[in-house]
Amino acid sequence: MTSNGTVVEVRGLKKHYPVRQGVFSRVAGSVRAVDGVSFSIARGRTFGLVGESGCGKTTCARAALRLVEPTEGDIFINGTNILSLSGKHLRRARRGFQIIFQDPYASLNPRMTVGAIIGEGLKVHRMASRRERRRRVTELLERVGLSAGAAGRYPHEFSGGQRQRIGIARALALSPAFLVCDEPVSALDVSISAQIINLLKDLQEETQMSYLFISHDLNLVEYICDEVAVMYLGRIVEQAHAEVIYERAMHPYTRALLAANPLPDPEKRREKILLGGAVPNPASPPQGCHFHPRCDAADEACRLQYPKLVEIGGGHLVACHMVDQKSKTSQ
Amino acid sequence: MSGRGDDNHKVLDVRGLCTRFFTSAGVARAVDEVALSLQRGKTLGLVGESGCGKSVTALSIMRLVPDPPGRITSGEILLDGQDLASLSEKRMREIRGREVAMIFQEPMTSLNPVFTIGNQLIEAIRVHEDLSKSQARRLALEMLERVGIPNPAERLSNYPHQLSGGQQQRVMIAMAISLNPRLLIADEPTTALDVTVQAQILKLLDELRREFSIGILFITHDMAVIAQTADDVAVMYAGRIVETADVFSLFKAPRHPYTRLLFESIPTEKARGSRLRTIKGTVPPLTHLPRGCNFQKRCPLAIERCIEEDPTLREIAGGHLSACHRAEEVEELMR
Numbered sequence: 001m002t003s004n005g006t007v008v009e010v011r012g013l014k015k016h017y018p019v020r021q022g023v024f025s026r027v028a029g030s031v032r033a034v035d036g037v038s039f040s041i042a043r044g045r046t047f048g049l050v051g052e053s054g055c056g057k058t059t060c061a062r063a064a065l066r067l068v069e070p071t072e073g074d075i076f077i078n079g080t081n082i083l084s085l086s087g088k089h090l091r092r093a094r095r096g097f098q099i100i101f102q103d104p105y106a107s108l109n110p111r112m113t114v115g116a117i118i119g120e121g122l123k124v125h126r127m128a129s130r131r132e133r134r135r136r137v138t139e140l141l142e143r144v145g146l147s148a149g150a151a152g153r154y155p156h157e158f159s160g161g162q163r164q165r166i167g168i169a170r171a172l173a174l175s176p177a178f179l180v181c182d183e184p185v186s187a188l189d190v191s192i193s194a195q196i197i198n199l200l201k202d203l204q205e206e207t208q209m210s211y212l213f214i215s216h217d218l219n220l221v222e223y224i225c226d227e228v229a230v231m232y233l234g235r236i237v238e239q240a241h242a243e244v245i246y247e248r249a250m251h252p253y254t255r256a257l258l259a260a261n262p263l264p265d266p267e268k269r270r271e272k273i274l275l276g277g278a279v280p281n282p283a284s285p286p287q288g289c290h291f292h293p294r295c296d297a298a299d300e301a302c303r304l305q306y307p308k309l310v311e312i313g314g315g316h317l318v319a320c321h322m323v324d325q326k327s328k329t330s331q
Numbered sequence: 332m333s334g335r336g337d338d339n340h341k342v343l344d345v346r347g348l349c350t351r352f353f354t355s356a357g358v359a360r361a362v363d364e365v366a367l368s369l370q371r372g373k374t375l376g377l378v379g380e381s382g383c384g385k386s387v388t389a390l391s392i393m394r395l396v397p398d399p400p401g402r403i404t405s406g407e408i409l410l411d412g413q414d415l416a417s418l419s420e421k422r423m424r425e426i427r428g429r430e431v432a433m434i435f436q437e438p439m440t441s442l443n444p445v446f447t448i449g450n451q452l453i454e455a456i457r458v459h460e461d462l463s464k465s466q467a468r469r470l471a472l473e474m475l476e477r478v479g480i481p482n483p484a485e486r487l488s489n490y491p492h493q494l495s496g497g498q499q500q501r502v503m504i505a506m507a508i509s510l511n512p513r514l515l516i517a518d519e520p521t522t523a524l525d526v527t528v529q530a531q532i533l534k535l536l537d538e539l540r541r542e543f544s545i546g547i548l549f550i551t552h553d554m555a556v557i558a559q560t561a562d563d564v565a566v567m568y569a570g571r572i573v574e575t576a577d578v579f580s581l582f583k584a585p586r587h588p589y590t591r592l593l594f595e596s597i598p599t600e601k602a603r604g605s606r607l608r609t610i611k612g613t614v615p616p617l618t619h620l621p622r623g624c625n626f627q628k629r630c631p632l633a634i635e636r637c638i639e640e641d642p643t644l645r646e647i648a649g650g651h652l653s654a655c656h657r658a659e660e661v662e663e664l665m666r
Contacts, residue, residue, distance in 0.1 A: 052525040159613065189380040189552060194596035194607035201606070216525065219555065223598030223607075246600060260530035262555035264597050266578045269559055275527045278495050 007210040008178050009040040013073035015063045019283055031283045033059040035234035044208035048225030052279055056234040057214045061180045065097055077178055095125055098171035102183035104163035108155040114166055115151030121173045140169040161192035180212045218261040222246050230254045233282055233290040240316040250323045252295045297322045342513045342546035343369040348406030350391045357618035361387040363570040372544040376561030384570040385550045389516045394423050429459045432507035436519035438499035442491040448502055449487030455506050474505040497528035508539055518550045533560055554597055566590045569614055569625040576651035584662055586653035588630050591665050632657050632664055
């Protein structure tokens with residue numbers, strides 16, 4: 001951790017996938033799944049990444065943990081650039097960052113007992129003797145709201161919500177400073193999802209972990225995140241404190257997303273449809289601003305040049321020519 | 332709820348519907364004494380968590396419950412007064428698609444991957460309507476255009492995988508409405524879609540409902556979607572309807588503890604900084620439901636009577652029904 005309390009700092013992160021064509025699998029281009037994303041997360045804070053499917057939020061999170069190898073960029077976790085590490089140094093650093101996944105059915109090995117799943121990290125990192133491990137597993141199970149007896153059972157014996165608790169216990173085992181939550185409650189029913197969200201909040205309070213929280217549920221992100229970044233085709237188009245995003249969003253895409261987001265209140269029915277079309281093919285994104293074909297405000301500049309992500313005050317970042325112009329003229 | 336006089340406006344009137352699954356673990360009461368009524372041109376939202384019986388209710392109305400192990404054991408399903416529960420399978424086949432149509436969560440699994448969109452649309456139309464191929468094709472084109480598919484003629488020769496999720500759902504909707512049904516059952520139609528596409532599909536369904544005066548039975552677990560689309564709402568828990576009201580009354584003053592807790596477990600900006608309300612425990616297995624109220628073990632308001640006596644759905648205020656012994660106290664006690 002550096003002096004200003006930043007636990008995670010990602011700079012210019014890129015992940016490009018080659019597109020191969022023809023008999024000789026010639027590289028014909030690339031999909032820029034993540035294209036220059038930067039953000040930082042302070043201790044005990046939650047940073048939300050939102051956007052539609054295919055916008056690159058999951059790839060971004062995985063690249064930030066080196067679960068997929070980034071094409072370019074720097075990732076500092078507790079002051080160490082994890083992209084400069086390899087072999088046993090990288091393995092050791094991995095204790096400090098963990099992930100929980102969306103699908104609690106697919107992310108647990110069905111042939112391992114719950115105890116073995118949760119204790120595996122401790123075993124791999126030789127952080128505890130067998131007896132200590134058993135004690136720690138019991139402790140973790142109880143902390144996430146399961147009984148100690150769960151250790152000897154197998155994942156299929158548990159419901160979706162319980163499995164997500166097992167996934168959380170596994171991530172907690174090594175006391176990480178940074179936890180990626182990739183759609184952790186999307187597969188769960190509301191009442192169960194509320195329990196998991198409360199658990200994540202309590203754990204953060206206790207341990208001061210930093211969360212990177214990925215979700216397509218805008219209401220949930222607003223509830224749980226301190227800061228939010230909106231992604232569109234591999235880039236952050238707007239970023240600000242959660243309240244600012246939800247009350248004073250500037251980017252036309254963020255506004256469209258929020259307008260499309262249904263609120264659980266029939267008194268607030270919205271005039272729907274503001275955004276036509278769908279997300280373009282990421283292998284050939286539109287020239288200029290990626291959003292311009294779906295944007296009502298777009299003009300010539302938007303068709304020619306990708307707008308830079310600029311700060312318009314108070315840590316509010318926006319990548320839009322129109323907003324940029326407005327803020328310049330008003331100054 | 333309503334007198335006899337306006338019964339003929341009801342496109343769907345389900346009474347005392349019971350669907351049972353006869354399994355090795357026992358008899359599962361998947362749908363238990365369910366009553367629903369839907370007026371022409373309106374949307375009735377059916378909400379509940381997974382396993383509450385909302386999809387089995389839909390399948391029962393379509394008479395598509397897999398038998399064995401499932402069977403409709405009693406009740407009436409009146410479609411414009413005609414009881415679907417007592418029709419022959421042959422007659423039912425004529426009604427499905429033509430008078431009652433259904434769309435699902437996963438449009439990809441409802442479309443056949445080896446046939447073109449055109450092939451499937453035209454086929455579906457010709458099964459029910461005595462039209463020539465070219466007439467059916469013309470109708471298919473018209474429908475695709477109506478549901479907002481760009482270049483419909485080109486799309487007819489596409490295979491399902493060549494379309495995005497949103498477009499596939501549009502094709503399913505085109506297929507569903509092409510024969511001008513009175514009732515459309517939409518089972519989680521937007522759950523797999525992104526919010527912007529969801530908004531487009533919800534708007535489309537709303538337009539079609541008005542234009543063709545279709546009654547829509549909208550099934551979802553998403554309270555926000557219900558708040559935005561439904562006229563009336565029925566909340567289901569462990570096979571039963573526990574509360575039903577118009578959407579405004581329901582969201583303003585829920586009269587069943589389960590509904591109330593469901594609302595409070597939804598994260599919103601209002602809840603920021605505070606913990607979310609949760610519902611303790613889990614849904615009881617449908618094969619071994621408790622005596623008395625099905626919700627009693629998880630209910631913060633449960634009293635002796637709830638363990639002894641099964642609550643029935645009764646009217647609390649004009650058109651607002653709740654199956655709770657303490658319905659009148661819910662608002663005050665759970666504030």
